[in-house]
Amino acid sequence: MLDYQEEITCLEKHLLALAQPPMAIPNTAVFTQNAYCKKHGSYEQRIREFNVISCVASHSTCPDCIRDKIAALRQAQQENDKRLSEQQIIRLMQGLNLPPRFQSATLNNFEPINQEAAHCLKVCQG
Template sequence: MRSEKIVPITDTVTSTNVRTQPADCEKHGPFEQKVTVILNRELKGGCPECLRAEAAEREANAQAAAAYEQRLSLTRKLGDALIPLRFQGSTLDNFRVEHGEQSHALKFCRHYVAEFDRMYETGRCMVLIGKPGTGKTHLGAAIANALLHTTPRTAVYRTVGAVLQAIKATFDRKSERSESDILSSLVNPDLLVLDEIGVSKENPSDFELTTLFAIINGRYEQRRPTVVITNLSAGQLPAAMGERCVDRLREGGLIVVPFNWESQRGKEGF
């Protein structure tokens, strides 16, 4: 049997040396340059001031990019929210308070925003109910604006009339949107502010009741909160939107905020 010669393998130990030496930067002048020697190869460090400036520039660029993405995201959120131009500037802070009832309503709306994460967990809804021109839409839009501008949450504002028109438009074969698309845009946001419930003095049609139930029930099943705004009384609400809708709004403890004072239209803050 032929024997093979075994050649031993010798490990080569390499050493790394670090030293400093005088150097000169065209921009910042003399500095102590760090030199690292690996396998007899010198790796020379740069000017500390230049390195700090480059790091600061990278950080500034990263922050600018993040800010741009945040603005872009907010623009998308605001565009999807479809808050009317008149109420895009409505905030909780610029709601005009002249008496205790208004202060009471504002307090409830502030609390709803401050505790929205908890409201969202249970799908707790709110009804702003009472006389026309008392600031209900202002506060409803203000709740949506607060969530859109200060939290990652999504919120949309719609009137019942606009929803019904949008769905009817999908019946046209040339429509680019389907009824399912419309309903999804109302069910999926974290908060829906649904205004002008029962605005018509006539009894609601089967189409209106069916649509309202699809929206409220869809959000109920996903446990997403809804803020409903109406000029009707509490006793008139079941007839306007259906007992089943009202029953689902009650789940988790419905918050009812009354607006029983006289119209404030024409006054600043409404």
């Protein structure tokens, strides 16, 4: 099974190929026709027929549907990356064995008790 990035790359190559003239393949013929996508409307569809077996043909997909799929895959990849990052943070935090009283401590709720602590907080917050 392809991962998100591999599938995105494959679809981008397919989209790029549709923007170029059709590649010449021996014993095949390519022609175009207007096709209709229920979501995006009309587009130019490429059909490649095999000269040896005329009943076998490949049809190109709506380019806008391909773009939509790429966008959806990118979104899914970002969500997956975020989920994995959150899981990694949880694993790391569990491995620290912090006492319960410090588990909710962050830079946002840190209260400096002197000038040096305030300076350190500013440095850490960037």
